[in-house]
Amino acid sequence: MKMTYREAVREGLRHVLKSDPRVFLMGEDVGRYGGAFAVSKGLLAEFGPDRIRDTPLSESTFTGAGIGAAIGGMRPIVEIMTVNFSMLALDQIVNSAAALRHMSGGQISVPLVVRMATGGGRQLAAQHSHSLEGWYAHVPGIKVLAPATPNDARGMLVAAIEDPDPVFIFEHATLYPVEGEVDDPFQPVDISRSTIRRAGTDVSIFAYGGSLGKALQASDDLTTAGISAEVVDIRVLRPLDEATILESVSRTHRVVVVDEMWRTGSFAGEISALIMEKAFYDLDAPVVRVCSAEVPMPYAKHMEAAALPQTANIVAAAQEILGRHG
Amino acid sequence: MAEFVMPSLGADMGEGKLVAWRKKPGDAIRRGEIIAEVETDKAAVDVECHINGVIERFLVEPGQKVPVGTVLALIRTAAEKESSLPVPPAPAAMLTEKPTPAAPVKAPAISPTAPAPTAYRPQITAAESRLRISPYAARLAAELGLSLKGMAGTGPGGAISARDVAAAASSKQSGTGSAVIPAIEADTPHVRMRRAIAASMSRSKREIPHYYLSQAIDFTTALDWVTSENGKLPVEKRMIHAVLLLKATALALREVPELNALWEDGRSVQKENIHVGAAISLRGGGLIAPALHDTDKADLAELMQRFRDLVKRGRAGKLKSSEMTDPTITVTSLGDQGVDSLFGVIYPPQVAIVGFGAPMERPWVRDGKTALRRVITATLSGDHRVTDGHQGARLLVAIDRILQEPEKLR
Numbered sequence: 001m002k003m004t005y006r007e008a009v010r011e012g013l014r015h016v017l018k019s020d021p022r023v024f025l026m027g028e029d030v031g032r033y034g035g036a037f038a039v040s041k042g043l044l045a046e047f048g049p050d051r052i053r054d055t056p057l058s059e060s061t062f063t064g065a066g067i068g069a070a071i072g073g074m075r076p077i078v079e080i081m082t083v084n085f086s087m088l089a090l091d092q093i094v095n096s097a098a099a100l101r102h103m104s105g106g107q108i109s110v111p112l113v114v115r116m117a118t119g120g121g122r123q124l125a126a127q128h129s130h131s132l133e134g135w136y137a138h139v140p141g142i143k144v145l146a147p148a149t150p151n152d153a154r155g156m157l158v159a160a161i162e163d164p165d166p167v168f169i170f171e172h173a174t175l176y177p178v179e180g181e182v183d184d185p186f187q188p189v190d191i192s193r194s195t196i197r198r199a200g201t202d203v204s205i206f207a208y209g210g211s212l213g214k215a216l217q218a219s220d221d222l223t224t225a226g227i228s229a230e231v232v233d234i235r236v237l238r239p240l241d242e243a244t245i246l247e248s249v250s251r252t253h254r255v256v257v258v259d260e261m262w263r264t265g266s267f268a269g270e271i272s273a274l275i276m277e278k279a280f281y282d283l284d285a286p287v288v289r290v291c292s293a294e295v296p297m298p299y300a301k302h303m304e305a306a307a308l309p310q311t312a313n314i315v316a317a318a319q320e321i322l323g324r325h326g
Numbered sequence: 327m328a329e330f331v332m333p334s335l336g337a338d339m340g341e342g343k344l345v346a347w348r349k350k351p352g353d354a355i356r357r358g359e360i361i362a363e364v365e366t367d368k369a370a371v372d373v374e375c376h377i378n379g380v381i382e383r384f385l386v387e388p389g390q391k392v393p394v395g396t397v398l399a400l401i402r403t404a405a406e407k408e409s410s411l412p413v414p415p416a417p418a419a420m421l422t423e424k425p426t427p428a429a430p431v432k433a434p435a436i437s438p439t440a441p442a443p444t445a446y447r448p449q450i451t452a453a454e455s456r457l458r459i460s461p462y463a464a465r466l467a468a469e470l471g472l473s474l475k476g477m478a479g480t481g482p483g484g485a486i487s488a489r490d491v492a493a494a495a496s497s498k499q500s501g502t503g504s505a506v507i508p509a510i511e512a513d514t515p516h517v518r519m520r521r522a523i524a525a526s527m528s529r530s531k532r533e534i535p536h537y538y539l540s541q542a543i544d545f546t547t548a549l550d551w552v553t554s555e556n557g558k559l560p561v562e563k564r565m566i567h568a569v570l571l572l573k574a575t576a577l578a579l580r581e582v583p584e585l586n587a588l589w590e591d592g593r594s595v596q597k598e599n600i601h602v603g604a605a606i607s608l609r610g611g612g613l614i615a616p617a618l619h620d621t622d623k624a625d626l627a628e629l630m631q632r633f634r635d636l637v638k639r640g641r642a643g644k645l646k647s648s649e650m651t652d653p654t655i656t657v658t659s660l661g662d663q664g665v666d667s668l669f670g671v672i673y674p675p676q677v678a679i680v681g682f683g684a685p686m687e688r689p690w691v692r693d694g695k696t697a698l699r700r701v702i703t704a705t706l707s708g709d710h711r712v713t714d715g716h717q718g719a720r721l722l723v724a725i726d727r728i729l730q731e732p733e734k735l736r
Contacts, residue, residue: 281464282461282462285482321482323481
């Protein structure tokens with residue numbers, strides 16, 4: 001069965017709203033407008049204003065309300081329009097949601113799900129286009145997911161609702177119209193493991209979210225050049241599934257990490273450091289990061305494209321560390 | 327000056343530990359004499375010298391573990407005059423000795439007749455010149471016991487990559503292949519033995535396309551003959567039937583010499599002498615297959631005596647280096663375990679292995695009548711790159727024929 005990423009998220013929401021009366025969705029424009037990305041279109045009519053709640057432009061407040069509701073026994077899903085705006089809720093997230101279980105000696109859990117759009121590529125310029133999921137992956141006490149396919153988007157949302165701790169889901173905004181195969185019948189997706197999207201022997205390309213498609217395209221392009229590239233979808237940024245990454249490195253000995261974050265302090269840097277610490281003697285070439293240029297995301301289409309990691313950059317990086325130039 | 331290097335005592339050996347020197351600097355040594363004792367992952371081995379000369383100096387101390395190919399000693403060959411060899415100071419001394427300060431010394435007059443100092447350079451190690459090599463390539467090279475000297479790098483920035491190590495390994499005749507085995511924490515002799523077997527057998531199964539043949543052989547006549555011969559012999563000289571199998575295999579190889587070969591440099595090289603490697607299982611697990619030299623030429627009594635000696639020394643870890651490296655084929659027998667037949671895995675760089683099961687009582691049709699006979703199953707695993715079933719079948723049929731006339735085996 002095929003559906004778009006947008007439909008898949010909506011199906012996931014519908015599934016959890018139906019199966020658990022404690023679940024409700026809140027965020028800016030999620031009700032009457034149907035969501036900034038039309039994800040929740042139709043849900044207000046179906047589930048009513050008690051469960052699909054529009055909020056004011058106040059990320060700190062409604063995220064904090066979500067935390068309170070979760071502590072009070074509800075299963076809130078908070079939608080923050082883009083990751084850029086989530087900075088306003090950072091205090092609630094880092095100081096409350098992530099810390100409460102630890103600070104209460106395990107007495108308080110915060111079964112909260114926060115969804116937000118991330119990433120560039122839609123000409124929305126600096127305040128709507130950044131990728132900051134790596135910042136959240138820095139914080140212990142929360143889970144950070146980055147589904148790249150409709151099936152993961154739907155299945156991870158359901159797994160997130162079942163999790164007793166705060167789960168943050170980053171949906172790359174360019175993915176919403178992308179269509180993909182989903183499991184029928186529906187099954188939850190394991191939110192503890194990365195997955196190998198394509199097996200290969202010469203180089204491992206680690207990617208997630210909006211970069212996965214580019215990594216797969218790069219793998220296709222490399223195949224025609226006689227290079228077998230393994231594509232690993234990181235998809236769970238915290239807790240990071242180290243085993244899958246290290247196993248892949250032990251097979252291919254060469255690594256390209258693709259990440260839409262800025263290179264300095266990027267999540268790709270974390271993966272790179274992990275490999276250095278635990279798989280150094282498996283490396284046959286330096287790890288290469290393909291990240292965004294260190295600029296606020298430009299508006300102009302060609303400049304935005306130049307600032308973001310692209311398939312050609314991934315191909316060139318792989319060829320470089322293989323000592324083959326295309 | 328000739329170099330005596332850490333020998334490769336089998337395709338699965340990457341490094342060896344020098345246990346003891348058996349000679350002293352200044353001693354004369356002849357080809358074939360034991361110069362050192364070396365411990366490999368599989369056995370302690372008395373290493374024979376392959377150079378005639380006088381031992382100049384030792385470069386490795388007992389107790390050190392070094393990769394195959396490391397220079398262990400310098401030997402002055404007969405062709406080199408003693409006088410032309412000023413002994414260079416030991417490299418360690420050069421590093422620790424402080425230069426004597428001040429006191430002006432007259433430069434020694436250079437006599438045109440004075441011999442030029444012999445260019446002896448200590449082994450070049452990676453520490454002396456900065457080497458660009460990937461961690462994985464360095465690990466592989468260490469595991470394979472390959473020297474990085476002169477290895478060309480094709481990786482990023484001209485660094486030596488795994489591909490370059492693999493290329494160097496395959497171009498090196500010893501061809502230890504690219505066996506990559508996971509590191510095992512505990513480094514007991516047993517673990518090292520399993521690791522060595524794992525490396526060579528994985529390589530065999532990866533690289534050698536095996537074909538398998540089997541032949542049931544009426545072994546009754548041969549067994550009866552052994553029994554009657556043993557009746558005439560004192561206990562310590564009695565034979566076991568395995569010796570007949572070794573000898574019969576060696577004689578059959580004369581008829582099918584294609585199987586008496588080693589895979590060297592990507593092709594099969596037929597060997598003149600037939601050195602059957604006899605697989606010996608060790609107490610505590612593992613096995614070795616040292617050579618019975620010129621198996622086809624020795625009579626049964628001598629073979630028995632040598633086989634007994636080989637088993638004893640093999641189990642005590644006291645084999646000679648030539649016995650470890652010379653086998654041209656392996657014969658393995660699980661007769662005492664009672665299995666019908668076994669199909670062996672070829673030990674590289676050999677191209678065939680012959681296996682024998684236990685003699686079993688079987689109904690057997692002979693001259694149109696069913697009789698109870700003792701039957702043994704002979705098998706052959708052959709390297710299909712080198713031979714086909716046709717040659718393999720000829721070998722097994724020849725073994726069968728030879729075993730029917732045991733009195734001719736002597």
